[in-house]
Amino acid sequence: MSPRAGLSLQRQLLLWLLLPQLVLWAGGGLLAYRFALSYAEKGIDQSLTQSVRALARQVKPIGSGLLIDFPKAAQDVLEQDPKDRISYMVSSPPGKFVLGNQNLPQPEMPVEQVGTPLLYRGVVDGKPLRIVVLDLDYGDDGSTQTLRVQVGKSLQVQQRIARELIADMLVPLLALGVLLSLLVYGGIRRGLAPLTRLTSQLEERSVIEREPIGATQAPSEVHALVKAINGLLEEVARHVRQEKRFLDDAAHQLRTPLAGLISQVELAQQEARTPALLDRLSKVHTGAQRSAHLVHQLLTLARSENHTHRVPLDLAALAREVAREWTPRALSAGMDLGFEGEQSLMVKGDALQLREALSNLIDNALRYTPGGSAITLRVERSESGASLAVEDNGPGLQPAEMAQVFRRFWRGSQQPGGCGLGLSIVREIARRHGGEADVQTLAxxxxxxxxTLSETD
Structure with a gap:
């Protein structure tokens, strides 16, 4: 199971830099809204206090009665705006309605001092109000009475003022926050640019290149990373060179004795006189040829896993050339080997490895297809880039065998000469070219x- 990829470094930096900014902006907006409500309430309280005192001055005691000099025009002015209506009530004694809006609620707490306004909240018709009450004494010394004047104002005004203040404050802050976010994003991209360049250099270079990766104008942390990568690449390149020398030495040391053994057996077969000796020499010759083929396949598989040097090449021309090389063997086996498809198809690939893959496929077709069959080498364009196929009209494979064909050392037939590595090499070469190998049955x-090759040129 492959590990799950986490967030990129750029996204993590953006998250840790912009998320606190968003939290602070939201928290600041909430605090600013509360402050705006508080200041708006103070303004309303001051206005209500002035209104209740002005209204109280219009109530004049006359003997043991009251003269309320509050004309109808003044009432209309107080109540003309339904969204910002100022309600009032005059009562004497307190709570006994005389004038105004008798729905104004009385304060829950008693008025402690006559002549001092008391502010409280109430609800009228389901709407919250801010109310001020002022008690005044009037009358003679022997018959003192208390007059209560109340003035209330809707809190919708307070909320509207708070919203306007918040809009005036937070909209510019939001614009500044967006600008800051863009600056942070640009700074992160610029700061991570050395890592992007380092990634491009690593993708374009080969592990056997000796020149170190440059990291000019990069932060010290990136310099340390580049130094570590250069050391690792140098170590890998050293091992690759050692392995390549070993493979070359092994190829020479193994092929030469096997070639000599095959030659000696062939000479012995010419000089042998008895059928039993000829039979034994034939088995030795077959085993030696199979060993030589196995050595060649093992070395090819090892080399294909080491390094692929991909350069622009004409895949169709390469396929036609390989087909011409194998035509004499196909004719000697009584088979028809032909080429079909594109006349020219440029791809990026390793010519030696692609030639080896085609040779393995043609060799398998010639080896396991009966005489008189037709083998076709086909080169076509595909959605991913290019496809290279070898087709035959032989017996094919059983469905249960289709999933096994690319396993190393698996053989679909016990005919002499094969070693079960050909298709494994083909699949490895395809993957080295960013593609895949597949086997299909034909009707x-x-x-x-x-x-399939992933890139065309």
Whole structure:
């Protein structure tokens, strides 16, 4: 199971830099709204206090009665705006309605001092109000009475003022926050640019290149990373060179004795006189040829896993050339080997490895297809880039065998000469070219092995 990829470094930096900014902006907006409500309430309280005192001055005691000099025009002015209505009530004694809006609620707490306004909250018709009450004494010394004047104002005004203040404050802050976020994003991209360049250099270079990766104008942390990568690449390149020398030495040390053994056996077969000796020499010759083929395949597989040097090449021309090389063997086996497809198809690939893959596929088709069959080498364009296929009209494979064909050392037939590595090499070469190898059955019978290459030039 492959590990799950986490957030990129750029996204993590953006998250840790912009998330606190968003939290602070939201918290600041909430505090600013509360402050705006508080200041708006203070303004309303001051206005209500002035209104209740002005209204109280319009109530004049006359003997043991009251003269309320509050004309109808003044009442209309107080109540003309339904969204900002100022309600009032005059009562004497307190709570006994005389004038105004008798729905104004009385304060829950007693008025402690006559002549001092008391502010409280109430609800009228389901709407919250801010109310001020002022008690005054009037009358003679022997018959003192208390007059209560109340003035209330809707809190919708307070909320509207708070919203306006918040809009005036937070909209510019939001614009500044967006600008700051863009600056932070640009700074992070600029700061991570050395890592992007380092990634491009690593993707474009080969592990056997000796020149170190440059990291000019990069932060010290990136310099340390580049130094570590250069050391690692140098170590890998050293091992690759050692392995390449070993493979070359092994190829020479193994092929030469096997070639000599095959030659000596062939000479012995010419000089042998008895059928039993000829039979034994034939088995030795077959085993030596199979060993030589196995050594060649093992070395090819090892080399294909080491390094792929991809350069622009004409895949169709390469396929036609390989087909011409194998035509004499196909004719000697009584088979028809042909080429079909594009006349020219440029790809990025390793010519030696692609030639080896095609040779393996043609060799398998010639080895396991009966005489008189037709083998077709086909080069076509595909959605991913290019496809390279070898088709035959032989017996093909059983469905249970299709999933096993790319396993190393698996053989679909016990005919002499094969070693079960050909298709493994083909698949490895396809993957080295960013593609894949697949095997398909043909109707009414036959087999098709396809290599897909991911890049065209």
């Amino acid at each position: 009414p019978h036959g087999l098709r092995v396809v290599l």
